[in-house]
Amino acid sequence: MTTDLAIEAENLARSYRTRTGWLRPQRKTIEAVRGVHLAVGRGELFGLLGPNGAGKTTTIKMLNTLLLPTSGTARILGYDVARDALEVRRRIGYVFGGDRGLYERLSALDNLRYFAELYGVEPREQLPRIQELLETVGLSGREKERVEGYSRGMRQKLHIARGLLHRPQVLFLDEPSIGVDPAAARELRRVVADLVAGGTTVLLTTHYMAEADELCDRIAVIASGTLRAEGTPAELKDRVRKLDVLEVEVHDAVGPEHLQRLRDTAGIEQATVETSGTVDVVTVHARPSHGTHAAVLAALADLRTGKVTTREPTLEDAYLSIINGTTTGSA
Incomplete structure (x- = not known):
């Protein structure tokens, strides 16, 4: 056969x-x-x-x-x-x-x-x-x-x-x-x-x-x-290539209310947090906009924030976007 x-x-x-x-x-x-x-x-x-x-x-x-x-x-x-x-x-x-x-x-x-x-x-x-x-x-x-x-x-x-x-x-x-x-x-x-x-x-x-x-x-x-x-x-x-990926270092504990505040912000498609040592790192996927950085920092205004970086989307970003339902279907 x-x-x-x-x-x-x-x-x-x-x-x-x-x-x-x-x-x-x-x-x-x-x-x-x-x-x-x-x-x-x-x-x-x-x-x-x-x-x-x-x-x-x-x-x-x-x-x-x-x-x-x-x-x-x-x-x-x-x-x-x-x-x-x-x-x-x-x-x-x-x-x-x-x-x-x-x-x-x-x-x-x-x-x-x-x-x-x-x-x-x-x-x-x-x-x-x-x-x-x-x-x-x-x-x-x-x-x-x-x-x-x-x-x-x-x-x-x-x-x-x-x-x-x-x-x-x-x-x-x-x-x-x-x-x-x-x-x-x-x-x-x-x-x-x-x-x-x-x-x-x-x-x-x-x-x-x-x-x-x-x-x-x-x-x-x-x-x-x-x-x-x-x-x-x-x-x-390529599914998330159109999105900016921002990573924000936060020196306080990021709670669910902060993530919800980010997700409710116009232009932001996804927000997650991971702990790296003594610092929380918030990762945000957002549609490109001149006001994205300001909107993210405003949503985290009651926390002590540090370095903010923008990077190219990775396969992990695409994966999270897919399983969270922000992008579906065959490539």
Whole structure:
């Protein structure tokens, strides 16, 4: 079976029935994913971004046969994920963030030998394949150490090696760099980029916008179970290119009333705050205007403000704009 698309989803949906309460229990349906459409080409690195609870992991689990869709269809390399689950599993790898999925008291080498047996790798191919993957992910020379002594970054590299043992054509990476230090995250990005250069199709979820901007050919943003936007990183950033992005350092605590005051100000589309050390940084997206700076400072007049800077919009700005509903649709 041949197709130019590695991953296809049409109106993909998944809902759950939950029960709440003890004395008078009530049942309700939660729609985790609602009508998702995807088309990912062979050899593409496709990013799926969204806040916690948006439906990213549920979507991936439907695509890799761990969950059955409530409705809609999905195909991997032309094989239906519901009807042809075994054929799909032979062609995919799944790597998730965190510490699960490895045997702590075994060495990396023994872990990979065990999973090679599970994945049906031919016995005569196992050791050469394992050595190749250890070299690929940068664990050569450390393979005989117990996993319990590995750092978070080393564990993630081992997860990737495990997911590649059977030479999958499609690899799902679900937040692979979560909790990893910057140096290890850079190494993981190099490994992923090399995989794609070698022809592997990768679907990546991440909360790190710089990582998605650097790696992904195209990105889809999901929120509340629905796709809000899709395009290249440049196309998504173009959505907010028309806006000024102002950052204001504030030396007092910024409360919800200050953010609401900013959001109610004419010309301001979005206002958020993050704490950086002892300073709050207010980020404002506003339509270009000579009075923008004055309007922002007026809304924060009862606080001690410091440096005000204007910068180019980033992928993170575009992402926040999309999930907050100030820009929607395909790029």
